[in-house]
Amino acid sequence: MKHFLLSALTVVAWAAGVHAVERPNVVFMMTDDQAPWAIGVHAGPTHADTPHLDELFRSGAYLPNTFTPTPVCSPSRASLATSLYGSEVGIHDWINPRVEPDLGLEPNLTTWYECLHDAGYYTGIIGKWHLGLPDKFHPTHNGFDYFIGHRGGGWSPNNPTLEKDGQDKKFQGLTTDILTDHAIGFLEDRPRDQPFLLVLHFRAPHAAWLPVAPEDWAPFENLEVDLPDPNYPGIDTMTVKKKTREYLASVRGVDRNVGRLMGKLDDMNLSDNTVVIFTSDHGYNMGHNGIWHKGNGHWILMPDALPAATENIPQGQRPNMYDTSLKVPTAVRWPGVTQPGSTITTNISHLDWFPTLVSIAGGSSPASQPVRGRDLSQVLAGQTELDWDENIFSQYSTLHQSRTHMRSLRTPHWKLIRDFLNPERDELYDLQADPGEHTNVIADEKNQATIERLHRELISRMQAIQDPVLEMVEH
Numbered sequence: 001m002k003h004f005l006l007s008a009l010t011v012v013a014w015a016a017g018v019h020a021v022e023r024p025n026v027v028f029m030m031t032d033d034q035a036p037w038a039i040g041v042h043a044g045p046t047h048a049d050t051p052h053l054d055e056l057f058r059s060g061a062y063l064p065n066t067f068t069p070t071p072v073c074s075p076s077r078a079s080l081a082t083s084l085y086g087s088e089v090g091i092h093d094w095i096n097p098r099v100e101p102d103l104g105l106e107p108n109l110t111t112w113y114e115c116l117h118d119a120g121y122y123t124g125i126i127g128k129w130h131l132g133l134p135d136k137f138h139p140t141h142n143g144f145d146y147f148i149g150h151r152g153g154g155w156s157p158n159n160p161t162l163e164k165d166g167q168d169k170k171f172q173g174l175t176t177d178i179l180t181d182h183a184i185g186f187l188e189d190r191p192r193d194q195p196f197l198l199v200l201h202f203r204a205p206h207a208a209w210l211p212v213a214p215e216d217w218a219p220f221e222n223l224e225v226d227l228p229d230p231n232y233p234g235i236d237t238m239t240v241k242k243k244t245r246e247y248l249a250s251v252r253g254v255d256r257n258v259g260r261l262m263g264k265l266d267d268m269n270l271s272d273n274t275v276v277i278f279t280s281d282h283g284y285n286m287g288h289n290g291i292w293h294k295g296n297g298h299w300i301l302m303p304d305a306l307p308a309a310t311e312n313i314p315q316g317q318r319p320n321m322y323d324t325s326l327k328v329p330t331a332v333r334w335p336g337v338t339q340p341g342s343t344i345t346t347n348i349s350h351l352d353w354f355p356t357l358v359s360i361a362g363g364s365s366p367a368s369q370p371v372r373g374r375d376l377s378q379v380l381a382g383q384t385e386l387d388w389d390e391n392i393f394s395q396y397s398t399l400h401q402s403r404t405h406m407r408s409l410r411t412p413h414w415k416l417i418r419d420f421l422n423p424e425r426d427e428l429y430d431l432q433a434d435p436g437e438h439t440n441v442i443a444d445e446k447n448q449a450t451i452e453r454l455h456r457e458l459i460s461r462m463q464a465i466q467d468p469v470l471e472m473v474e475h
Contacts, residue, residue, distance in 0.1 A: 023362055024334070025274040026116070026197045027265070028353075030080075031254055032073065032128055032206040033294060034280035036064070036327040037228075038251050045226060047244065049219045049252055052259030053331075056278060059340050060333030061380055065347045067410075070396045071282040071295030071325035073153055074130050076350060080281070081111040081131070081142070083354035083373040085395060085465050093296070093399040094153060097133055104132015105142065110366040112354040113143030113197065119363035122194040124186045125149065127179045127201030144199075148182050155203060157250070158211050174213060176204045176250075180257035184264050195361070200261070205250035205284075209243075216252040220245040229438075232290040234305020240287035243300075247286060272335050275360055277353070280328040289437065291318045295325045295396045295406075312403035312422055319398050321408040321417045321427075322437050326394055334360070337381050344379060347390045347412075352376050372465070393461040397421075397469065405469045409458040416442075416454040420472045428454075 037046050040054040041062060069079040074095040075086025082105070086092055095103050105111075117123045124146035125139050130153040139147040148164045155161070160175045161168050171178050183200045190196050210217075225241040258278070265271045282294050291297040297318040299306055309315040328350075332338055351373030358365050359375050378386060392410040405420040413432050419425040428442035428451060441447055462470050 035284035050255040057331040061338040063330040066330035080350040092397040104137030115363040125199040209246040209250035234301040
């Protein structure tokens with residue numbers, strides 16, 4: 001990759017060896033299950049009402065082509081933390097405590113949270129963890145000085161039980177509001193002689209979506225929803241509309257609280273020296289291609305339209321690697337570096353946050369652990385003449401609702417999806433002619449050369465990370 005300077009001021013500051021307190025603070029906000037179309041600035045159709053998020057996205061750089069390596073909670077979060085794929089850290093699907101009580105992010109792995117902590121940052125995480133319940137996987141063993149939240153995955157949208165100061169405590173109120181209250185408290189109580197890292201993992205808009213505040217429900221109570229695929233055979237129109245209203249109301253609660261947090265940064269005169277990142281762990285579907293949910297999707301069809309079950313796919317399930325599952329809404333506001341109102345269309349991955357944030361913080365990456373991502377600093381600074389690979393490799397082996405070994409290779413033109421456990425489910429989409437991925441063209445004879453080329457690169461990507469699914473591939 002070619003190397004470019006960010007800016008004269010940035011380089012001079014680094015070369016001069018600035019004091020830790022002069023380095024930028026970092027606020028990293030991540031929602032749970034937020035679709036790429038669930039923000040008001042989305043370029044396509046949306047019913048989202050997100051004025052505070054829109055302001056944040058316009059105050060920095062909007063990155064509409066941001067992808068998760070795995071479109072489900074735990075492996076996505078593990079990849080973001082370590083810059084390794086889920087298969088490399090042994091987390092292939094969402095961690096199910098009923099059948100995987102001892103699974104988590106192993107403490108011998110280094111996270112970028114640890115790198116910032118070691119670089120002198122005061123670090124806190126608030127909200128969802130979902131990288132292991134046992135104490136050895138606790139956030140405070142992964143680089144955080146402070147934690148309040150939930151070690152597991154699913155929890156209530158109101159009156160939650162959260163871990164605070166090592167003890168479970170019942171709180172009263174809406175979970176999104178409570179988490180933001182503690183994020184604001186972190187800003188107020190932090191040491192003043194260190195830069196800080198605040199990681200805020202919202203629970204919303206993960207189902208269940210209700211209850212929400214009356215002001216967040218009001219824009220959607222009587223909304224007439226336009227379905228993304230209204231002519232999909234057997235689509236359950238009424239259910240799609242109901243779920244959409246509730247989902248977007250949950251997003252609106254996130255938006256209101258993002259506004260609260262951003263306002264606090266302004267009030268404390270922190271905004272000019274704080275890098276703010278907003279993203280989600282993965283995307284979401286709401287009637288798109290006849291499904292709802294994420295990579296472990298569910299059909300949202302009338303009962304007589306449901307496809308029959310197969311050996312590994314129960315009726316009602318639709319595991320997928322659609323863009324609506326893989327893409328996440330993402331913005332970066334880095335004062336002095338990102339251009340306000342800019343849109344960066346480069347394909348990036350959650351794997352890229354590790355090297356990027358370690359670079360921003362002036363930290364060091366571990367010599368003993370691979371870093372699969374790439375430093376986004378030049379991209380965020382607006383450099384366009386970069387030798388940047390736009391192809392995205394993703395993986396998802398579903399273990400709970402279904403059994404699959406999906407691997408995908410996405411170029412700006414094509415997406416090849418192989419299910420190595422269920423090869424009859426293989427897919428090919430022409431993204432230029434069919435960006436909604438409505439027509440699987442893998443059987444078209446004219447595409448065979450393209451399939452062979454994409455398959456070779458897919459296998460090469462799997463080999464590079466020693467993907468265990470390679471054992472199933474016939475050479």
